[in-house]
Amino acid sequence: MRLSRYFMPTLREAPADAQIVSHQLMLRAGLIRQEAAGIYAWLPLGLKVLKKIEEIVRQEMNRAGAVEILMPTLQLADLWRESGRYEDYGEEMLRIKDRHERDLLYGPTAEEVVTDIFRSYVKSYKDLPKNLYNIQWKFRDERRPRFGVMRGREFLMKDAYSFDIDEAAARRAYNRMFLAYLNVYSRLGLKAIPVRADTGPIGGDLSHEFIILAETGESQVFAHRDLVEMGAPGPDIDWDGDLQPLVEQRTRLYAASDEMHDEATYAALPEDKQMTARGIEVGHIFYFGTKYSAPMKANVTGPDGKDTPVQMGSYGVGVSRLVGAIIEASHDDGGIIWPDSVAPFGAAVLNLRAGDAGCDAVCEQAYKALSDAGIDPLYDDRDDRPGAKFAATDLVGIPWQLIVGPKGVADGVVELKRRSTGERQTLPLEAALKAIIG
Amino acid sequence: MRLSRYFMPTLREAPADAQIVSHQLMLRAGLIRQEAAGIYAWLPLGLKVLKKIEEIVRQEMNRAGAVEILMPTLQLADLWRESGRYEDYGEEMLRIKDRHERDLLYGPTAEEVVTDIFRSYVKSYKDLPKNLYNIQWKFRDERRPRFGVMRGREFLMKDAYSFDIDEAAARRAYNRMFLAYLNVYSRLGLKAIPVRADTGPIGGDLSHEFIILAETGESQVFAHRDLVEMGAPGPDIDWDGDLQPLVEQRTRLYAASDEMHDEATYAALPEDKQMTARGIEVGHIFYFGTKYSAPMKANVTGPDGKDTPVQMGSYGVGVSRLVGAIIEASHDDGGIIWPDSVAPFGAAVLNLRAGDAGCDAVCEQAYKALSDAGIDPLYDDRDDRPGAKFAATDLVGIPWQLIVGPKGVADGVVELKRRSTGERQTLPLEAALKAIIG
Numbered sequence: 001m002r003l004s005r006y007f008m009p010t011l012r013e014a015p016a017d018a019q020i021v022s023h024q025l026m027l028r029a030g031l032i033r034q035e036a037a038g039i040y041a042w043l044p045l046g047l048k049v050l051k052k053i054e055e056i057v058r059q060e061m062n063r064a065g066a067v068e069i070l071m072p073t074l075q076l077a078d079l080w081r082e083s084g085r086y087e088d089y090g091e092e093m094l095r096i097k098d099r100h101e102r103d104l105l106y107g108p109t110a111e112e113v114v115t116d117i118f119r120s121y122v123k124s125y126k127d128l129p130k131n132l133y134n135i136q137w138k139f140r141d142e143r144r145p146r147f148g149v150m151r152g153r154e155f156l157m158k159d160a161y162s163f164d165i166d167e168a169a170a171r172r173a174y175n176r177m178f179l180a181y182l183n184v185y186s187r188l189g190l191k192a193i194p195v196r197a198d199t200g201p202i203g204g205d206l207s208h209e210f211i212i213l214a215e216t217g218e219s220q221v222f223a224h225r226d227l228v229e230m231g232a233p234g235p236d237i238d239w240d241g242d243l244q245p246l247v248e249q250r251t252r253l254y255a256a257s258d259e260m261h262d263e264a265t266y267a268a269l270p271e272d273k274q275m276t277a278r279g280i281e282v283g284h285i286f287y288f289g290t291k292y293s294a295p296m297k298a299n300v301t302g303p304d305g306k307d308t309p310v311q312m313g314s315y316g317v318g319v320s321r322l323v324g325a326i327i328e329a330s331h332d333d334g335g336i337i338w339p340d341s342v343a344p345f346g347a348a349v350l351n352l353r354a355g356d357a358g359c360d361a362v363c364e365q366a367y368k369a370l371s372d373a374g375i376d377p378l379y380d381d382r383d384d385r386p387g388a389k390f391a392a393t394d395l396v397g398i399p400w401q402l403i404v405g406p407k408g409v410a411d412g413v414v415e416l417k418r419r420s421t422g423e424r425q426t427l428p429l430e431a432a433l434k435a436i437i438g
Numbered sequence: 439m440r441l442s443r444y445f446m447p448t449l450r451e452a453p454a455d456a457q458i459v460s461h462q463l464m465l466r467a468g469l470i471r472q473e474a475a476g477i478y479a480w481l482p483l484g485l486k487v488l489k490k491i492e493e494i495v496r497q498e499m500n501r502a503g504a505v506e507i508l509m510p511t512l513q514l515a516d517l518w519r520e521s522g523r524y525e526d527y528g529e530e531m532l533r534i535k536d537r538h539e540r541d542l543l544y545g546p547t548a549e550e551v552v553t554d555i556f557r558s559y560v561k562s563y564k565d566l567p568k569n570l571y572n573i574q575w576k577f578r579d580e581r582r583p584r585f586g587v588m589r590g591r592e593f594l595m596k597d598a599y600s601f602d603i604d605e606a607a608a609r610r611a612y613n614r615m616f617l618a619y620l621n622v623y624s625r626l627g628l629k630a631i632p633v634r635a636d637t638g639p640i641g642g643d644l645s646h647e648f649i650i651l652a653e654t655g656e657s658q659v660f661a662h663r664d665l666v667e668m669g670a671p672g673p674d675i676d677w678d679g680d681l682q683p684l685v686e687q688r689t690r691l692y693a694a695s696d697e698m699h700d701e702a703t704y705a706a707l708p709e710d711k712q713m714t715a716r717g718i719e720v721g722h723i724f725y726f727g728t729k730y731s732a733p734m735k736a737n738v739t740g741p742d743g744k745d746t747p748v749q750m751g752s753y754g755v756g757v758s759r760l761v762g763a764i765i766e767a768s769h770d771d772g773g774i775i776w777p778d779s780v781a782p783f784g785a786a787v788l789n790l791r792a793g794d795a796g797c798d799a800v801c802e803q804a805y806k807a808l809s810d811a812g813i814d815p816l817y818d819d820r821d822d823r824p825g826a827k828f829a830a831t832d833l834v835g836i837p838w839q840l841i842v843g844p845k846g847v848a849d850g851v852v853e854l855k856r857r858s859t860g861e862r863q864t865l866p867l868e869a870a871l872k873a874i875i876g
Contacts, residue, residue, distance in 0.1 A: 005503065005505075006505060007505045007507070007559075007568060007570060009558075009559035009560075030559075033555055033558065035509070035510055035513065035514065035551060035554075036510075036512070036513075036514045036540075036542065037540075039510045039512055040510060041507060041508065041509045041510060041551065041555060042507060042508040042509075043507055043555075044505050044506060044507055047506060047507055047508045050508070065443060067443075067444060067445045067482050068482060068485060069445070069479060069480060069481055069482055069485055070479065070480040070485045070488070071473070071479045071480075072473055072474075072477045072478060072479060072575075072592045073511055073575055073592065074474070074477055074544075074577070074592055075473065075474075076473065076474045091537045092537075094534065094536060094537075096532065096534050096544075098532060098579050098591075099529045099530075099532075099579045099581065102474075102475075104474065106512075106534075113473060113479065116473075117471055117479060117481075120447075120471065121445075121447035121468075122447075130445060132445060137510075137511055137575070139512070141536050141537045143537065153536075154510045154511065154512055
């Protein structure tokens with residue numbers, strides 16, 4: 001993409017009401033624009049990151065056997081009356097009346113809708129297990145939306161729902177999601193810790209939150225160091241096999257956020273294994289049994305010919321929230337430092353003297369080579385000061401900067417900068433391209 | 439995908455209230471499920487088609503120089519008060535109050551939001567032209583939603599908005615979209631006719647609708663046969679060059695839908711050039727000048743240093759509607775016939791005796807070969823009657839069927855059926871795979 005044709009409105013300063021660094025940087029780097037309290041438009045650069053995160057989540061859900069559907073944003077109030085949650089949900093639910101005075105609502109979550117879909121079609125244990133997920137905009141009418149996309153009102157969520165014939169099978173479904181989540185965060189360049197969680201208003205008796213480490217995080221997390229340092233299970237585990245050992249390898253190590261923290265247990269850990277840090281919640285999984293299937297009569301016939309309410313769990317990832325969370329975990333004074341996997345562009349080509357025949361030729365050559373290699377480069381071809389170009393490229397956090405100036409061109413070299421380390425090298429164009437393309 | 443692990447709930451009969459064939463087939467093939475009047479959930483098969491159409495639209499927008507953003511579904515009523523449309527829009531606009539009694543609405547279109555984004559960042563003619571588009575869910579509270587996704591309330595639309603310094607530049611932006619739209623429809627396997635359109639409530643003085651031919655279409659279209667038979671311009675035209683000749687080559691030939699039809703002009707065409715058929719509107723483009731930029735003060739500084747309201751156009755494609763439109767244009771008594779470009783799976787492998795070692799082995803081999811070749815096969819591995827498998831596979835419209843039965847396996851052959859023609863061949867597996875993979 002040539003920057004002269006793109007739309008990347010960077011700002012010198014963030015609006016004063018942006019309190020946390022991810023919100024400030026998302027506004028300054030031109031990722032989002034506030035349209036109303038807690039409601040944002042995604043500008044081109046932000047949308048590219050959002051889509052990359054979404055695609056990683058999708059791939060890992062598919063790998064773990066979940067099947068994608070798409071539920072509408074608006075739901076019938078009557079379904080929520082069936083589950084008993086319509087009156088309970090409170091003011092966070094955005095209630096709507098259509099032109100015929102029918103009660104609708106903007107879905108804050110979708111247990112009722114997906115249970116209704118399930119009961120319409122699935123009648124036998126033979127069609128189980130099933131895990132249906134969707135990546136769709138949700139709305140929660142927060143009283144005080146703030147922190148940008150970290151606590152917005154309209155937000156993008158991946159929500160998955162598992163359906164099983166009995167508790168043992170439901171536990172297997174839970175384990176698949178538990179491990180798939182660790183793989184998602186790992187691919188996003190994040191260190192994620194699963195902590196036992198309160199089940200809250202969704203209910204149920206088995207639940208974990210996933211907290212990623214970030215100095216600016218909202219909550220304090222306490223964990224066994226071995227858990228923090230343990231890698232994700234990786235994609236090649238046997239998803240149909242017994243995953244309990246892989247899950248237990250993690251859950252037997254202490255981990256808690258402040259709400260659930262037990263100081264005595266933590267203090268009993270060997271001192272060099274105690275680790276505490278700030279973190280951000282980026283996922284939540286629940287097993288809740290028949291909480292929805294019983295009142296909504298989502299029954300399946302078992303092998304014994306008897307009907308029983310299906311066993312369910314739900315599994316949420318805040319996709320739009322993750323854009324902010326990644327920035328909280330990865331930035332410096334100059335701006336954002338995107339992990340390669342979600343960077344909006346793979347490399348930036350900076351033309352320090354646009355219009356100079358030599359610089360233009362080298363930049364075009366680099367731009368073409370990177371494009372052909374699938375790196376998706378952003379070419380800063382604007383007529384602007386080098387200092388402004390450096391600052392903007394640092395701010396938006398593209399992993400590689402290939403800097404082309406008239407002096408280097410005369411000497412047959414370019415400068416290559418790695419955003420994450422700040423490391424710079426002066427080298428021939430071919431060598432720089434090789435370093436980027438790999 | 440193995441069908442035993444998928445979620446493809448086909449129905450023997452469509453609900454009685456589904457009046458048109460695409461609605462009937464979308465329900466029967468398990469593409470969608472109605473959640474409320476005019477509000478649908480997209481089941482796995484339908485979502486795959488929807489995403490493929492969306493991606494084709496995206497690619498052609500990008501090729502024509504438009505830049506993708508994402509605007510929220512909910513908008514501030516105040517913006518619509520600025521443009522003067524809030525009171526005018528009528529009952530089709532879903533008006534919402536949040537917990538603080540602020541007026542929101544579910545966007546039926548986004549001229550106001552995008553004009554507001556534009557005016558916040560773009561101040562100079564030097565940053566023009568710009569074309570910003572998004573693919574987002576919209577809501578229009580139709581009094582009588584019907585015909586499934588063809589006239590739903592919550593629907594997916596691609597809406598693009600162009601910004602230019604003067605009329606001549608705006609005309610160039612219009613031409614790019616005019617030709618890009620023809621490329622979109624062509625890739626979807628549709629024959630699309632651009633007809634001059636009434637500009638309706640959006641206003642402006644240059645507008646075309648795109649009508650695709652389908653016997654079951656809602657409106658009558660009258661056109662010069664040469665226009666109907668003219669191919670799309672193709673991707674390799676010079677998008678920065680003068681596109682006026684390519685547009686005029688088409689617009690000088692007569693074409694109108696019933697509303698704008700002029701019988702005298704049509705009758706004056708040579709008789710063998712007169713063509714009339716049923717059609718479905720699947721896109722609408724407008725040039726409307728300063729209709730929004732003037733009241734909303736979206737001004738840019740021109741080369742002369744003077745501020746003028748930016749010249750705008752808007753360009754809509756009904757993405758979810760296209761799923762229905764393609765089915766209207768391409769089906770038979772057995773079900774849907776997907777064009778290859780949007781088919782949910784590239785091929786189906788039918789195991790006529792699941793559990794038979796020979797059939798299983800051949801099917802697994804075919805499934806692996808097709809998967810490795812990127813064909814994305816659906817493998818019907820269920821224990822079910824051959825007749826039921828044939829009917830379901832025809833119904834869901836997958837382009838190729840590779841049929842594996844015990845007799846063929848004994849003879850070293852499989853059967854290959856092309857859905858669109860019904861043609862069947864008996865041939866060795868390798869030859870069948872080669873025919874599919876190409």
